[in-house]
Amino acid sequence: MNPTLRKLLRKGTPEPVDIDALIGELDFPLVDGPDVTFVFRGTADEVYLRCWISGLDTAQPFQALPGTDLWATTIELPKGSRIEYKFEVIAGGARELILDPLNDVIAHDPFGSNSVCQGYGYVRPEWTLHDPLARVGSLQSLRVDSSVFQESREVQVYLPATFRSNRRYPLLIVHDGVDYLRYADLKAVLDNLTHRLEIPSIIAALIQSPDRLKEYGGDDRHAAFLVDDLLPFMNEAYPLLGGADARCLMGASFGGVAALHAAWRFPEQFGSLLLQSGSFAFSDLGRHRRGPVFDPVVRFMNEFREHPGRPADRIFMSCGMYESLIYENRSLVPHLQAQGMELRFEEARDAHNWENWRDRLRIGLSWLMPGPAWMVYE
Amino acid sequence: MPLRLLLGPQRPIVNLDSAVARSGIGDGPIGVISAAWQEAEGDIDDVQRLVLNPLFDLRIYERTEELFAADKRLHEAYRLRQDRLKEQQRLYRMRLRHLMVAARQTLRTEGEPAVVAAERRHAISQLRALDRHHLGQIEKVHARFDSVFTADSHALLSEYTAAIEDELSRFKTVLITGGNVVVLMNRLRLFGLDRLLQRKNIIAWSAGAMVLCDHIVLFHDRMPQGRRDPEIVDEGMGLLPSIVLLPDAKGRLRAKDLVRVKLLSRRFAPASCMTLDNGSLLLFESETLRDSEAAKRITRNGSFKRVRAA
Missing domain, CATH: 2.60.40.10 (Immunoglobulins)
Known part of the structure; x- marks a missing residue:
């Protein structure tokens, strides 16, 4: 007691x-x-x-x-x-x-x-909290006409505090972006990491699906939406750096599946992936036991594990040790490494939740998109 | 002979005022290059409060932005050059990583001393060969750009360069602040300042000091995503030959990791790796060291020895 x-x-x-x-x-x-x-x-x-x-x-x-x-x-x-x-x-x-x-x-x-x-020893990272010294970026709400979904979709766009139209920026596409803003303090994190020069000034497209369990579960339409609708829209509307190496796809849980799936369906479109607690369920033998919503995920993951290709050059994965998905995430690591992709996998003593994903953003974003701190000598 | 006063980080200002007073630089007006601060260029009020000489910022960063806005062709070519340099850096880094791992392993391994020593020498020579190759590739990229956009052949660039040269002629001494070393070097090169600064007294801290060396070596063992291998990012102005300057080494270097430090020193030898921490000072008269304080040199065995003037 x-x-x-x-x-x-x-x-x-x-x-x-x-x-x-x-x-x-x-x-x-x-x-x-x-x-x-x-x-x-x-x-x-x-x-x-x-x-x-x-x-x-x-x-x-x-x-x-x-x-x-x-x-x-x-x-x-x-x-x-x-x-x-x-x-x-x-x-x-x-x-x-x-x-x-x-x-x-x-x-x-x-x-x-x-x-x-x-638990003892856990401290909320200070870079997840509002820093009065950090200049704040802005959010714009726009609508993308989707030829794939035959409707317009809302996208929130984060612009860095120092945004200038004559500069060019890398693009980060965030699945469940509005949830990341609300539950993982994504805006404060981007402001702070940019201010600390740990990531470059970036433009982030925050997307939110009206039916994420379906569209994010390995759905070809979603991958096509990203490549055929969202990317051309963003390229038209904002000064973005060209080339896959300046584009990163990010997502957690089913959003992680959506990111991996889109990069797999359209290799050479996205140079890097940030996958948090991806719902990478698969079955080596027999049926999986995660319920029907996982059927398309398992179909995709089984195919992916069979033919992984090279969806991106660099992949950062994180997963909580207290998640049931830790097994699936750990077992994906050698598959990705075997393809010659540069991979970093971080485990945390945390579970399947937004604060876990928030706390891993610094290491993930700064590893995939290193900022100019490296070049700054004050 | 021109003086080169080199200091460690000055944010906040640590020893700039006392160092200037002790350097014998004199009391004339000083031209300031704070382009490494980018959008914050010219924010030199705190410097002016401490330095008695009148300061005038040369607005190198702002002028570049103006020039790019007025000359789209130049801007596009400049972007293209930067893209090429980034690609060159990416490929260099890809190869460097493996050579660094191998070199560190040979430094850590034990065995027949003569055999191990030979392999260590070879591992380090491979690193040096890669660094040389990289510098050669960078030089080619610059040469391609420079052959098209010379101050002589490009009217607007020529106009800006002449204006800067004219302003610069008012100053015997130029102060170069710290900040983004790559941005700084790019801007200096664009206006041919590497040539124009040769005969000036120079006061420089951190990034400002790094650009005076033969080449610019980036280093940081304490990045949030982990340590990075030191890499050459560009040629410097070559005003301080055979020196690699390491500003804020206490904050950035894992000095206790003997193998890393030793490798840093041996890789860039015969150049001398010198730290410029808070409160450090190095004063050269042309290329001869006249005064020093708190700056350290990394020996080939990975120890830090105080730099002493002859």
């Missing part, structure tokens, strides 16, 4: 006022080196920790602390870990998934929000 809770219970049943005082004083969950104790206060029949991370039970039961309305459970988290979680509270036959009422740290994603547990 956590030492603080043990101390509370040592003198017998604590008074509610003592519990109130304890809760007021401490940050939850209780992090004691690698041991992390989650605490729930309230009336319940059962309480579970739900954190959907690979390696732990899906539902970790809480123990009721005798004589109190407190429930607690302890897990071990290695240094630098970060996980997202909810509590499952069962009371009077009703089952409810709730955020941790004692923890204000919350991460958001398109499906809602989760409580965040920052």
Whole structure:
């Protein structure tokens, strides 16, 4: 048991006022080196920790602390870990998934929000936070007429603070771009990394699919949209550097699949790929068990693994160690390396979430698109 | 004989004022080249507050932008040259990486001393051969551009160059700031300043000092994406032959990685690798070292020795 809770219970049943005082004083969950104790206060029949991370039970039961309305459970988290979680509270036959009422740290994603547990040693990187010294870029909202989808699609375009029409810029195309802005602070990250000269001034096209599970899952139409609609549009509208080496495709989860698939379908169009926690499901034998939405992904990945070609010159991949996709990501590495592509693979003690992807942007972007810091001697 | 006063980083200003006072450069007006700051060119108020001599920025970066806006053909040719140089650099880097790995491995390996020493020498000679080849390729790219766009044959460029030369004639001393060393060298070369600066006293820090050497060596062991192998990026002005200057070496070099440091020194020998950290100073009279403070030279064994004037 956590030492603080043990101390509370040592003198017998604590008074509610003592519990109130304890809760007021401490940050939850209780992090004691690698041991992390989650605490729930309230009336319940059962309480579970739900954190959907690979390696732990899906539902970790809480123990009721005798004589109190407190429930607690302890897990071990290695240094630098970060996980997202909810509590499952069962009371009077009703089952409810709730955020941790004692923890204000919350991460958001398109499906809602989760409580965040920052294990010991985890510090949010300062370059993900707004830096008042960094000059801020701008966002423009435009519409691309898509011959492929027979409709116009919105694209948000990030322009660097020092944008000048007589310069030429590399292009970064970001799948789920609006989500990256909202949940992974992409704009602040681009502003900061540009300000620190860790990446060059770039133009980023942030795209968002209305049906991402279909279009991002290895769909030829999406790849054609990027090459036949978006690239000509961006080349027309902005001063971009020519050549594949000045174009990078990026995406997370299904967005990673979409990026890899488009580069595979149109080799020599994109010089580099930034793939975060790609949903690279495959099956060596028999059917996969990830559900029908993964059918096209598995078809593509099986074909890709058979005939990888050379989708790009440089690929940066990252994946959380606590994701079920870590196996698929790790196993893709030798396939890509065998094609002579320059590849960097980073693992993090994190799971399948936007903050993981945010925290890996510096290393990924600066490796794929190194900035002029190298040339600047103040 | 012209003086060359070289300093370490001056953002914020560390020893510029005291170094200028001690150099014997005198109290006349000074022309400033702050093109390495690009859009922030001319932002020299803090320098002027500390240096007693009146300062006049020569607006080299701004003039280049004006010239490019007025002369699209020149701009396009310049871009093309830059694209070629980038491609050349990419190919050089591709080959360099493997030779650096091999050279480091030979420096780390143990075995029959005479056999290992011979392989080390050869590994380093291959690196030097690649560096020489790269410099030769860079020279060709520049020569191709220069043969078309000379100040004599190109009216507008000639006009700008003459205006700069005219302004420059007012100054015995020129101060070159730090900043983006590649941008700086490109701008200096465009207006033939490498030739015009030869007889001037020069005060320069960081990038400004690097361009005075035979060639410009980029280095950084602490990039966010990891350490990078030092690479030659361009020819310098050659005003300080046989020296490779390493500004902010404390911040950029992993000095404790003996093999890396040793390799840096041996690869560029017989040129001497000298650090220019905060508070460092090197004063040359023409090519002779007259004064020094806190600057260090990297020996072939990877140790750092204080640079001393004769």
